Amino acid sequence: MSPRKLTGKPEELAAFVDKFDIFLFDCDGVLWQGGTLLPRAAETLAHLRSLGKKLLFVTNNSTKSRTAYQKVLQDFGIPCSVDEIFCSSYSSAVYISRVLQLQRDKKVYMIGESGMKEELEAEGISYFSDGSGDIMPEDYDTFGPDESVGVVLCGIDRTISYRKLARAYQYLRNPGTVFLATNMDSTYPTNGKLFPGAGSVSAPLTYMTGRPPLSLGKPSQAMMDAIEGVLKFDRKRACMVGDRLDTDIRFGIEGGLGGTLAVLTGVSTEEEILKEGATVVPDVYLDRLCDILG
Amino acid sequence: MSPRKLTGKPEELAAFVDKFDIFLFDCDGVLWQGGTLLPRAAETLAHLRSLGKKLLFVTNNSTKSRTAYQKVLQDFGIPCSVDEIFCSSYSSAVYISRVLQLQRDKKVYMIGESGMKEELEAEGISYFSDGSGDIMPEDYDTFGPDESVGVVLCGIDRTISYRKLARAYQYLRNPGTVFLATNMDSTYPTNGKLFPGAGSVSAPLTYMTGRPPLSLGKPSQAMMDAIEGVLKFDRKRACMVGDRLDTDIRFGIEGGLGGTLAVLTGVSTEEEILKEGATVVPDVYLDRLCDILG
Numbered sequence: 001m002s003p004r005k006l007t008g009k010p011e012e013l014a015a016f017v018d019k020f021d022i023f024l025f026d027c028d029g030v031l032w033q034g035g036t037l038l039p040r041a042a043e044t045l046a047h048l049r050s051l052g053k054k055l056l057f058v059t060n061n062s063t064k065s066r067t068a069y070q071k072v073l074q075d076f077g078i079p080c081s082v083d084e085i086f087c088s089s090y091s092s093a094v095y096i097s098r099v100l101q102l103q104r105d106k107k108v109y110m111i112g113e114s115g116m117k118e119e120l121e122a123e124g125i126s127y128f129s130d131g132s133g134d135i136m137p138e139d140y141d142t143f144g145p146d147e148s149v150g151v152v153l154c155g156i157d158r159t160i161s162y163r164k165l166a167r168a169y170q171y172l173r174n175p176g177t178v179f180l181a182t183n184m185d186s187t188y189p190t191n192g193k194l195f196p197g198a199g200s201v202s203a204p205l206t207y208m209t210g211r212p213p214l215s216l217g218k219p220s221q222a223m224m225d226a227i228e229g230v231l232k233f234d235r236k237r238a239c240m241v242g243d244r245l246d247t248d249i250r251f252g253i254e255g256g257l258g259g260t261l262a263v264l265t266g267v268s269t270e271e272e273i274l275k276e277g278a279t280v281v282p283d284v285y286l287d288r289l290c291d292i293l294g
Numbered sequence: 295m296s297p298r299k300l301t302g303k304p305e306e307l308a309a310f311v312d313k314f315d316i317f318l319f320d321c322d323g324v325l326w327q328g329g330t331l332l333p334r335a336a337e338t339l340a341h342l343r344s345l346g347k348k349l350l351f352v353t354n355n356s357t358k359s360r361t362a363y364q365k366v367l368q369d370f371g372i373p374c375s376v377d378e379i380f381c382s383s384y385s386s387a388v389y390i391s392r393v394l395q396l397q398r399d400k401k402v403y404m405i406g407e408s409g410m411k412e413e414l415e416a417e418g419i420s421y422f423s424d425g426s427g428d429i430m431p432e433d434y435d436t437f438g439p440d441e442s443v444g445v446v447l448c449g450i451d452r453t454i455s456y457r458k459l460a461r462a463y464q465y466l467r468n469p470g471t472v473f474l475a476t477n478m479d480s481t482y483p484t485n486g487k488l489f490p491g492a493g494s495v496s497a498p499l500t501y502m503t504g505r506p507p508l509s510l511g512k513p514s515q516a517m518m519d520a521i522e523g524v525l526k527f528d529r530k531r532a533c534m535v536g537d538r539l540d541t542d543i544r545f546g547i548e549g550g551l552g553g554t555l556a557v558l559t560g561v562s563t564e565e566e567i568l569k570e571g572a573t574v575v576p577d578v579y580l581d582r583l584c585d586i587l588g
Contacts, residue, residue: 132428135452140485158429158456165454166489169481173488186502187463191434194467195460200498204490207497208480 003262003273003282010294016284017292020259021237022054024252026218028061029243029266030289032076034192038265040290042077047293055084056227058240060217060247062089062155062182062198065118083231088182088198088217091226092153093119095216098229100178106150109171111157111164111201112182120153132159135166143170154202154213155182165204172209179205183217185247218242219250241289243267245280252282259283297556297567297576304588310578311586314553315531316348318546320512322355323537323560324583326370328486332559334584336371341587349378350521352534354511354541356383356449356476356492359412377525382476382492382511385520386447387413389510392523394472400444403465405451405458405495406476414447426453429460437464448496448507449476459498466503473499477511479541512536513544535583537561539574546576553577 006016025031031041045055057073057080064072066085073080089112096102107126110116120127149171157164171177185197198217206212216223239259242248243266252260262282264270272278273285286292300310319325325335339349351367351374358366360379367374383406390396401420404410414421443465451458465471479491492511500506510516533553536542537560546554556576558564566572567579580586 134426140487140489144487160454160456160459162452162454162490162495165494169488169490193434193438194463194502195434195437196456196463196498196502200459200501201456203497203501204494207494208488208490 004284006284006286006291008291008294013292013294016259017048017051017053019237020053020239022056022233022239023048024056024058024238024240024257026240026242026244026248026266027057027059027073028189030241030263031078033265034189037076038290039288040293044290044293045078054233055080056086056231057084058086058218058223058227058251060088060183060185060198062087062092062116062217063113064089064115065122066090067118068115086223086227087115087119088223089116089119089155091223092116092155092180092182092216093123093125094226094229095180095222096120096125096151096153097123099222099225100151102150105148107148108151108153109149109168110153110155111160111168112153112155113157116153116155116182127153130161130164130167132161133163134161135163139163139166143167145170145174147174149174149177151178151180152205153180153182154198154205156188156196156198157201160201168205169208172205172211179209179211179213181213181215181217184213184215184220185217218247219254221251221254224251224255245272245278245282249282250280253280261285263287263289265289298578300578300580300585302585302588307586307588310553311342311345311347313531314347314533316350316527316533317342318350318352318532318534318551320536320538320542320560321351321353321367322483324535324557325372327559328483331370332584333582334587338584338587339372348527349374350380350525351378352380352512352517352521352545354382354477354479354492356381356386356410356511357407358383358409359416360384361412362409380517380521381409381413382517383410383413383449385517386410386449386474386476386510387417387419388520388523389474389516390414390419390445390447391417393516393519394445396444399442401442402445402447403443403462404447404449405454405462406447406449407451410447410449410476421447424455424458424461426455427457428455429457433457433460437461439464439468441468443468443471445472445474446499447474447476448492448499450482450490450492451495454495462499463502466499466505473503473505473507475507475509475511478507478509478514479511512541513548515545515548518545518549539566539572539576543576544574547574555579557581557583559583
């Protein structure tokens, strides 16, 4: 079925919003674009709150903790609580502690940044990581398997090094070591350009081991499992809102959510949404999020 | 046809050797194993030389220049000239200068080590690279496409960094920029363990761009083209000798060489060689290279 563009008729908009108790929002491309808040985005969120809707902010960004991401939202003039934020560093930590239920005597070797550390700490998970720095002659002797490492978790890390990859590989040669990635995004937008994303940071490990990581970011359903691990909600009364068909909309469809809403302020275009034979199709779409206000 | 194990009969061995004017040798696993010379390996090479055979040493190792690799061979007691050595840093340089014929006003952005630099310099190719070091805030502004970069060449680099990958990606977004890798080995044996190889270093770029590099290492025929770019020989009178079916033996077969000889002192086993339905099958095999002496 072809997706429907919501018209501006108040009764149609109200009927759509009424179908849901909870809205899951992607952020970049939906609420803001680069460093600029999109028109009336904050107002739209406030409107949904005034109707009693629950809001969740679901992002693949793994560089920031929830607390740090809350500040990003607040700086854009969007009030929110930490509990409403699901970034992939948090979904990874939740997955390890509540879904995998990693044993207390096992630890995580992490390749990532401060947001990942904060979230692992907040979940009480033992972890360790390497600082930046070249591989040292003694590493060739000392690096090896370690039964105490239960998980290798890989996210974007702008101090990725041969040393970190070499160490992770030794752990991953043990088939019992779980291989997780915060997300599989190939690129990470910065300053209006594309830079290597978390999926590119884990790519050498996938190439070496022949096994891809389980992703804790959209569209992986492991992220949905992590959300459900901390927050019970009726999927049929939930709507995913996003700008990317291949991550956001797919995440909502495969998660069996009651609805998916695409907006045209980000990556995917109207042409892609309406393309014949498209495999990922949102239920409805709008030019901009604020069009939901009528 | 099932591969044949050469018997020790002098007339059979002589008939085999007589078929060839030139022998291409993989080194690690054929001549030595880790840091130890294999039995009578140097003697076997000397015997072939005494019969007037030409020898070539063909290795995917890109860390060393030919001069540095010559020293490795000499330290094992194997006399040889620089002209007899084809390491993948050399085949990459030769491919750029003689097969691609890179224009004089274009340069190479290289991710690699000293051996690669030496070989690019020896071929008179303009190149640049980044030192080790983290990505800097200004890089997010200054990194971008550069029409003067004609080739991105990636080999093993034990100071690989986010900065190097981010820069290479900006160049590779231009579809006119050629993407080369010294080889696609996923791992690099060091101290009896496996560490990330050249193919793992280029994996993030492949993941980001969606285009794999052209490999200048075995089994890629671009390496054979590079060898032919500097040395004319009759392929039907050439024999590839190696320990790995998937790189060495495949390299010889796909190159249409007159013969392939596998030895069991390295990676591939007799079981693999004789496996029913195997797609890469050597003409003949021996337990050890020196068995050719009878």
